[in-house]
Amino acid sequence: xxxxxxxxxxxxxxxxxxxxxxxxxxxxxxxxxxxxxxxxxxxxxxxxxxxxxxxxxxxxxxxxxxxxxxxxxxxxxxxxxxxxxxxxxxxxxxxxxxxxxxxxxxxxxxxxxxxxxxxxxxxxxxxxxxxxxxxxxxxxxxxxxxxxxxxxxxxxxxxxxxxxxxxxxxxxxxxxxxxxxxxxxxxxxxxxxxxxxxxxx
Numbered sequence: 001x002x003x004x005x006x007x008x009x010x011x012x013x014x015x016x017x018x019x020x021x022x023x024x025x026x027x028x029x030x031x032x033x034x035x036x037x038x039x040x041x042x043x044x045x046x047x048x049x050x051x052x053x054x055x056x057x058x059x060x061x062x063x064x065x066x067x068x069x070x071x072x073x074x075x076x077x078x079x080x081x082x083x084x085x086x087x088x089x090x091x092x093x094x095x096x097x098x099x100x101x102x103x104x105x106x107x108x109x110x111x112x113x114x115x116x117x118x119x120x121x122x123x124x125x126x127x128x129x130x131x132x133x134x135x136x137x138x139x140x141x142x143x144x145x146x147x148x149x150x151x152x153x154x155x156x157x158x159x160x161x162x163x164x165x166x167x168x169x170x171x172x173x174x175x176x177x178x179x180x181x182x183x184x185x186x187x188x189x190x191x192x193x194x195x196x197x198x199x200x201x
Contacts, residue, residue, distance in 0.1 A: 009093050010073055010092065010093070011092070011093045011094040012068075012070055012088070012092045012093065012094035012095045013070070013094060014094040014095050014096045017068075017095070017096050021066075022066055022068055022096075023066060023095070023096045023097040024066075024097075025097070025100055026096045026097055026099070026100055027100060028099035028100045028102070028103040029103065029122045029123055030123065030141060030142065031121070031123040031124070031139050031140060031141040032121060032123075035121045035123070035124060035139070036139065036141075036146070036176070037192060039124070039137060039139060039146065039148055040181065040190055040192060041190075042137070042148065043148045043190065044183070044188065044189070044190040046135075047185070047188075048135075048148050048149055048150065049148070049149060049150065049151055049154055049172070050146060050147070050148050050172060050173040050181070050183070050190075051146070051147045051154050051158075051169075051170075051171060051172055051173060052144070052145070052146055052147070052170040052171065052172070052173040052174070052175075052176065053144075053145040053147065053158065053161065053167050053168065053169060053170065054143060054144060054145070054167070054168040054170055055143040055144075055145065055165050055166065055167060055168075056143075056165075056166040056167070056168060057166060058102050058142070058143040058165075059091050059092065059093050059095075059098040059099070059101075059102055060090060060091060060092065060093075061090075061091070061102065061105055061165060062090060062091040062098070062101035062102055062104070062105050063089065063090055063091075063101075064088055064089060064090060064091055064095075064097075064101070066097070067087070068087075068088045068095070069085040069086065069087055069088070070085065070086050070088060070092075071085060071086070072084060072085065072086055073086075099142070103140075106140060106165075107122075109164050110125045110138065113127075113160055114127050115127045115138065116128075123139055123140045123141065124137060124138070124139050124140075125137070125138045125139075125140075126138075127153075127157075129153070134149065134150050134152075134153050135148075135149060135153075136148070136149035136150075136153040136154070136157060137149060138157060141176075141177060144176060144177060145161070146173055146176060175196075178194065178197060179192050179193070179194055180192070180193050180194065180195060180196055
C-alpha cells in the first residue's frame with residue numbers, strides 16, 4: 001500500500017515587494033542545455049559515472065540581508081496578538097531574491113570545498129585531484145545536481161553536500177528536467193531523448 005505524501009509550504013507574497021527596499025538583485029544563473037549535453041558527452045567519452053542529486057527546500061537555506069516582514073500564517077495568529085507581524089530571518093518561497101540567495105550559498109559552499117567554477121558556465125564546478133589525476137564535475141540547475149566522476153569521488157561529493165544541505169540521492173542519472181538519459185556502458189553510448197514526454201502527449 002502506497003501512503004500518500006502531502007506537502008505544505010508557507011509562501012511569501014513576493015509580488016508586493018518593492019525594489020530597493022525589500023530586494024536589490026534577483027538574477028540567478030541557470031545551467032545551459034548545451035553545457036549539459038557537453039557534460040554528458042564528456043562522461044561517456046571518459047567512461048565516468050553520472051549521478052543525480054535533488055536539493056530539498058532549497059529556498060529555505062539562506063539568511064536574508066534585507067529586513068522583511070510578513071503577515072502571520074493563517075490560523076497561527078492569536079486574538080490577543082492579531083496585529084503582530086513575522087520578521088523573516090531566512091529566505092522563503094515566493095520572495096524575489098530567493099533564487100539568487102540560494103545560488104550564492106551553493107556557490108560559496110562549492111568554492112570553499114576546493115571546486116573551481118567555469119568562467120564560461122557559472123553553474124559547473126570542477127575539482128581535480130592532482131595526486132590521483134581524478135576529475136569531479138558538479139553542475140547545478142536550480143535544485144537538480146548532476147555529478148560526473150569516479151565512484152569514490154562522487155561518494156565523497158555526496159557526503160559533503162548532504163552535510164550542508166538536505167539532499168535526496170536519486171542514484172545514476174536517468175531523468176533530468178524533462179529529458180531522459182539512457183546509457184549503455186558496454187556499447188559506449190549515452191542517449192538524451194524525450195520518449196516519455198512524446199508518448200504522454
